[in-house]
Amino acid sequence: MNNLFTKNKKYLYLITPPNLLTKKLSLKNFLIILDKVLKTKKVKFLQLRLKNKKKDEILNSIKKINNICKKHKTLCFINDYADNKILEFCDGVHLGQSDLSKNKVKRIIIKKKFLGISCHNSNILAKKATKYKPFYISFGSFFTSETKKNKYHATIQNINWFKKKFNLPCAAIGGIKIENCKKILKTNCDLYAVCSGVWNFKEGPLVAVNLFNKILNKN
Numbered sequence: 001m002n003n004l005f006t007k008n009k010k011y012l013y014l015i016t017p018p019n020l021l022t023k024k025l026s027l028k029n030f031l032i033i034l035d036k037v038l039k040t041k042k043v044k045f046l047q048l049r050l051k052n053k054k055k056d057e058i059l060n061s062i063k064k065i066n067n068i069c070k071k072h073k074t075l076c077f078i079n080d081y082a083d084n085k086i087l088e089f090c091d092g093v094h095l096g097q098s099d100l101s102k103n104k105v106k107r108i109i110i111k112k113k114f115l116g117i118s119c120h121n122s123n124i125l126a127k128k129a130t131k132y133k134p135f136y137i138s139f140g141s142f143f144t145s146e147t148k149k150n151k152y153h154a155t156i157q158n159i160n161w162f163k164k165k166f167n168l169p170c171a172a173i174g175g176i177k178i179e180n181c182k183k184i185l186k187t188n189c190d191l192y193a194v195c196s197g198v199w200n201f202k203e204g205p206l207v208a209v210n211l212f213n214k215i216l217n218k219n
Contacts, residue, residue: 002135004075005169005190010216012209013045013171015079015195018147020061021053027061031068033205037198038072042209045191047094049079062089077116087111092135094118097125105132116171120152126162134168136191141174142184146196150174159187178211185216192216 066089069076077092082104092114114135119126139158141150171191201208
């Protein structure tokens, strides 16, 4: 297990909201909210997920988000992008199966960045992913997601199998909320990747991250 992880501790892995860089949520306003959320020290991992945006928008976003992450000692990942310029402003990259290529992985390794790999609901893909020596692998979707339509439905058996076979961190993703995350607590899952469960929480993201941490590390 990577030394960034404390044994038996479970971590909140926060994913940026899907409406970032839209009329509903500007980067400027999001940075203000993010600073307050990370100030709680309850989020050790953050992933910037931007789809269908121009490269200069992505680069500008990762630069500013990474500055806030560094300020609060939060590891900053970016989804899918592994350009050399972008890699300068993040700690790691999360790659989906459709984005997993030897060239991308090579660039990530050369830049000494962390690698996360999506494995859907497949033990076979998870086993194959270990050859890249990832920082973590993820299974999902565990629940219906408001953020992303997913035809793959993972189970706690995927996590249990992986944790018995490999000494690597494992993440659960997809529709995880305050009211359902306890179902995954029965496993040795290390990371709980959450998006709408925090940003759309009725009492606000600050309350959500505190509640998640209380539930994840109750014992």
